[in-house]
Structures are given as C-alpha cells and as structure tokens.
Amino acid sequence: MRAAGLVVARALDLVVASARPGMTTGALDALAEELIRSEDARPSFPEVPGYRHTLCTSVNDEVVHGIPGARVLVEGDLLSVDCGAIYQGWHGDAAVSVIVGGAGAGRPEDLELIAATEDSLWAGAAALAVGAPLHDVGAAVEDSIHASGERAGRVYGIVEDYVGHAIGREMHLDPQIPNYRVHGSSPTVRDTFTGAIEPMVTLGTDQTRVLADGWTVVTVDGTRAAHWEHTVLVREEGLWVLTAHDGGQARLQAHGARFAPLT
Ligand code: MG
Ligand code: MG
Numbered sequence: 001m002r003a004a005g006l007v008v009a010r011a012l013d014l015v016v017a018s019a020r021p022g023m024t025t026g027a028l029d030a031l032a033e034e035l036i037r038s039e040d041a042r043p044s045f046p047e048v049p050g051y052r053h054t055l056c057t058s059v060n061d062e063v064v065h066g067i068p069g070a071r072v073l074v075e076g077d078l079l080s081v082d083c084g085a086i087y088q089g090w091h092g093d094a095a096v097s098v099i100v101g102g103a104g105a106g107r108p109e110d111l112e113l114i115a116a117t118e119d120s121l122w123a124g125a126a127a128l129a130v131g132a133p134l135h136d137v138g139a140a141v142e143d144s145i146h147a148s149g150e151r152a153g154r155v156y157g158i159v160e161d162y163v164g165h166a167i168g169r170e171m172h173l174d175p176q177i178p179n180y181r182v183h184g185s186s187p188t189v190r191d192t193f194t195g196a197i198e199p200m201v202t203l204g205t206d207q208t209r210v211l212a213d214g215w216t217v218v219t220v221d222g223t224r225a226a227h228w229e230h231t232v233l234v235r236e237e238g239l240w241v242l243t244a245h246d247g248g249q250a251r252l253q254a255h256g257a258r259f260a261p262l263t
Contacts, residue, residue: 001168001194002262004092005231005242007041007085012096015055015083021075021101025057028081029068036085044084044091044171051215056082056095063200063208063217063225064162075101078110080227084171091171093196094243095229109154109203110224116148116156117201117226124164124179124197125241125248126255128189128234135186137164138178141199157202159225162217164198167231171196191236198229235260 011032018031033054036043043054058066058080059073066080073079082095097114099106106114123144127136142158149156164177175187179199204223211218219225230248233240238260241248249259 001090001092001231001233002240002242004041004085004087004090005094006092006245007036007039007087008083008092008094008231008243009245010039011035011083011085012081012094015081016096016098019073019079019098019100021073023073025059025066025068025071025073028057029053029055032083039087041085041087044086044093047171054083058082058216058225058227060224061218061222063159063202063219064227065215065217067213067215073100076105076107078106078114078224078226080225082227082229089169091167091169091231092243093167093171093229093231095198095227097226097228112148112152113156113201113203113224114226116145116152117199118228119148120144120179120199120201121197121228121230122248122251122255124199125230125232125239126252126257128193128195128232128239128257130189130191130193130234130236132189133186134175134177134189134195135182137197139181141179142181145199145201154203157204157206157219157223159200159202159206159208161208162200164196164229166194167196168194189234191234193234194231194242195234196229196231198227200225200227233262
C-alpha cells in the first residue's frame with residue numbers, strides 16, 4: 001500500500017505542477033493516467049461502475065466527483081483533484097486542493113478554506129490510534145474546522161453527504177469515516193487498520209446536490225469547496241501516511257501523533 005500511495009502522490013504532484021490557466025481538466029487526467037501506468041500501476045476510479053477517468057477534478061463550487069473533460073481552467077479557480085491507484089492489488093487514495101495559477105491568484109477566502117481543510121485532514125489523521133474509537137476522526141476534523149473558522153471570522157460548512165472509508169484490497173471498504181462528530185457507538189480502530197481520511201469543506205453551508213451528469217457534486221448555495229485526502233496506516237507504534245512522500249511525519253507530529261513508518 002505504501003507503493004500504491006507513492007504512485008498516487010507522484011500523480012498528484014504532476015497534476016498540481018501541470019495545472020495552469022488555459023488547460024483542460026481532461027488534459028490533467030491524461031497526464032495522471034500516463035504516469036500511473038508508467039509505474040506498472042493502474043487507476044482505480046475506472047473500477048467504480050460507470051466511471052472511466054483516472055481523476056476527479058472538482059472546480060470552485062464542485063465539491064467532489066467532478067468529471068475531467070473539456071472544461072478549461074481559469075486563473076484563480078479552486079481546483080480539487082482526487083486520485084486513486086492500484087499497485088499489485090493494493091490501493092492508494094488521496095486528494096489535494098490548489099489555486100490555478102498559484103496562491104497569488106487566489107481569493108483570500110479560498111486560500112484560507114484550502115488551508116483549513118488540509119489542516120483538518122491532519123487533525124483527523126492524528127486522531128487515529130489503535131484501540132480508539134474511529135469516530136474520534138470526525139470529532140477532530142469538526143473541531144479543527146470550527147477553530148479555523150473562528151480564526152478567519154467565518155463559519156465553514158462540513159459536508160456530511162460524503163465520507164472517508166477504510167481501504168486496502170479495495171478502494172471503498174467498511175467502515176465509513178465521517179468528517180463530523182458522530183454520537184453513539186463507534187467502531188474501534190484495530191492494529192494495521194488502513195483508512196482514507198477526506199474532509200470536504202465549503203465557504204457556505206454543508207448542503208450539496210448532484211448535477212445531471214450523475215457524478216458532479218456541487219454546493220447548493222454556490223459557494224466554493226475544498227477537498228483533501230490521505231491514506232493512513234495505523235499501528236500500535238504509530239501512524240504512517242501512505243500517500244505522503246514524507247509519510248506525514250511533520251504534520252502528524254505537529255498534531256501530537258506518533259509517526260511510525262515501516263521502512
Ligand atoms: Mg479519493
Ligand atoms: Mg477516498
């Protein structure tokens with residue numbers, strides 16, 4: 001899964017480095033597919049029935065599951081890219097959000113949203129521990145987003161319609177991992193659990209709808225959204241973020257979690 005995670009990390013690096021005004025989301029998809037296949041891996045999203053692309057590219061008010069195609073990126077767009085790959089039967093799944101044209105082209109509120117969403121991902125990941133309730137993740141994500149919102153003087157929407165998930169030999173395994181505080185019983189995190197933590201956060205409400213294409217999820221109020229995701233391994237010794245080049249060491253430790261790579 002580490003190998004699969006690094007393929008995903010390199011594909012996302014390439015997409016982020018390549019995304020610029022005037023480029024189509026379909027061209028980004030082709031770049032990612034080529035890189036993944038060149039590493040003897042294959043994209044996982046085409047294994048979801050009815051979907052045939054390597055990436056999901058969600059722009060501005062699109063939250064997740066945007067379909068790559070003829071859409072031309074514009075300077076200042078908030079682009080979220082989700083990527084999954086399979087290497088020797090094992091899955092990696094990660095997502096990033098960036099401003100097309102670089103941070104200097106971004107609206108301040110979009111930059112803050114992106115940073116808040118990314119930080120909530122790390123807060124959620126850091127809440128993973130063997131023997132702990134899995135739902136501690138959602139509580140940590142929610143608390144992180146609320147704290148970021150207070151600092152920025154706004155109320156963010158935490159999307160509840162889509163959630164994280166366990167991952168391994170398949171991309172989407174049970175149990176689900178909500179990005180919000182869940183009351184009641186929770187699964188307990190076991191040694192060697194692998195999960196995809198993926199908060200989706202908006203500048204408005206948490207309400208979403210699906211466009212007529214059957215895939216693209218947008219905010220009902222038209223506000224912009226960000227999406228970050230990593231695949232994380234949990235062991236007694238600590239955590240290893242399989243889709244991060246550095247295994248997540250710095251960000252995990254900043255959130256008080258133990259970093260424990262296998263290599
Ligand atoms: Mg994903
Ligand atoms: Mg996922």
